[in-house]
Amino acid sequence: MALRYNALVIITKQKPFAEILKGVRGAQSLFIFGCGDCATLCRTGGEAEIAAMAEKLAAEGVTVTGGTVPHTTCHELDVQRIGRQFKEEIGKSGAILVLACGAGVQAVGDSLDKPVISGCDSLFIGNSKRQMNFYEKCSACGDCVLNETAGLCPETRCPKGLLNGPCGGAVRGMCEVDQTNKCVWIEIYERLKSQGRLDGLMEITAPKERRKANMPHKIEQPVRSAK
Amino acid sequence: MSKFQESLSRFCITAEIPPPKGADASSYLRIAEKTVGRVDGVNVTDNQRGMMRMSSLVFCKLLKDIGCEPIWQVACRDRNRLALQSDMLGAMAFGIENLCAMTGDFPTMGDNPDARPVYDLDSMQLLKAANDLARGVAMNGKPVKNVRPFFTGAVINPFYEPFELELLKTKKKIAAGARFFQTQPFFDIPSVEKFLGTVKGLDAAFLIGVTPLKGEKMITFLNEKVLTTPIPAEVTARITGAADQTREGLLAAAEFVNAMRNRAHGVHLMPIGQEENLPPLLDMIEAGK
Structure with missing residues (x-):
């Protein structure tokens, strides 16, 4: 039976609201990105969290021009497409608040021409056992x-x-x-x-080849057609 | 051959003196001076328990200058392989010949909890790196000229559970170049005898850890923060029942050391926070010999 959600996630925690407000730096209006994948699973950037955040921001006098929870927020071409879809709402905003992992924040920042605010801290790659129980077992070394x-x-x-x-x-x-x-x-x-x-x-295991863990990693391989 | 290594052919006594928390080492050096010729090696701790102190290598040099035989403790916590190897060359230049490798307590247990934990090498890899460097080969496999020998050792926790795993690790450390081991403190003879039975036949010297108990406060601290097995009740009763608890603790430690003479390769004295009591402890040990 297929799982209803991914079993491996980038675990995030929402920053304290005061810290998010500090990041807003006086912008009068915001557009909010969540993420339908990991941040929804962690309950940091799903539909419910976006709505709650919009309410809190409104109470502080910040207008929310719109919001969306893409299927994933780390797919940069998809983020560009969503940018076109919400052109008007994003255009009216002073900045974009992203409730997702750091990869999502940067996908938005690199794809759309607006200041970007991170609303979460990214913690680790987590295995899940049951809802809201996550365990770090691999650190991609x-x-x-x-x-x-x-x-x-x-x-x-x-x-x-x-x-x-x-x-x-x-x-x-x-x-x-x-x-x-x-x-x-x-x-x-x-x-x-x-x-x-x-x-x-x-x-005796030899010392690790630490250079393999040096950041930033990237892979740029030609796509072969599946036969 | 280092003086410490030579001393292992008879009953050997080493003592631990930490570097100062500050730039003036004179008070610790005054204590160390009174141990010259009476102990066979002085262990210099390396930011022990993750608490920031003077560089252990520098304090080793200061001890060497007053005639002590330093045993340089090196923890894996704070330095990567570049820094460790360059410090090893520095130790060779200072004429420091003994190295005791250990993993090192995690930074969150010490006074700089936000420090980056390094652990680029583990204690086995560190032992191997030190022995390779001492024969002129750096960790990258390239030759290094003008090196000097190291006499290397490590630590062992006799109370570790499962002990089979600690023993396996000890054998690996010996394979990596450890020739001596210093143990966590013991407080009763049957435990020592049991331990020595388990390491019998291993090609290394085992120095039995001895800590004089200053009184009730120290016993509580050790039981709660340091030891994995609590201090036996009768030992606690002897110290806490005495009129002068500090003196009773020193007497008990001296008796314990002398009881080790026909049992172990030697002892390792760890005064833990009462270094000033090291010279009177040595007086008592020598008087009871």
């Missing part, structure tokens, strides 16, 4: 070690990103940094042990 670590990522799930076993700091098996998390190295050890694969842990 560019140098995947999951084959050596029983499919559990120490680069992401160990705050220190250790590659050769745990630090000495675990408290009753829980991470010293956040004691609500089990030490991922103990989990790796237990999983490998149960699979009879502990011998692999004795190898």
